[in-house]
Amino acid sequence: MQTHCPNCFDTIEADAMTCPACGCAVLFWGRALSETERLIHSLGHPDRAQRLKAVYALADLPQSEAALPLADLCFAAPGDVWQAVEVIRTLAAMPAVERVEVALARLALEHPAGPVQTLAAHALDAKFGGGDGW
């Protein structure tokens, strides 16, 4: 049975102690990281289901450090509108701080998908209020 290395996401045997690709000690990877840092790292996972798990977990753990990496995820996979919708939901659950505003503004102004722009603009307006030019 195979799984992904938690560090580099290469495919490895499920019982591997170290990753043949990057050399990390699989069982001990991430111990020095916070839960938020591990979840932000997981936004780069090649498996979409694993990325979405991280997006959902970040919504339950509203840490604004993840705001800009979450926006980056939407630009890395611009055709995945549903993933972007889940990202916007997570951003809307975060504290109303500047980096959350910047992340939503980037999605509202620069995302190539119209529905994502519209949803991000609504979330921005609902969270940061109104009529200041966004």
Ligand SMILES: [Zn+2]
């Ligand atoms: Zn690895």
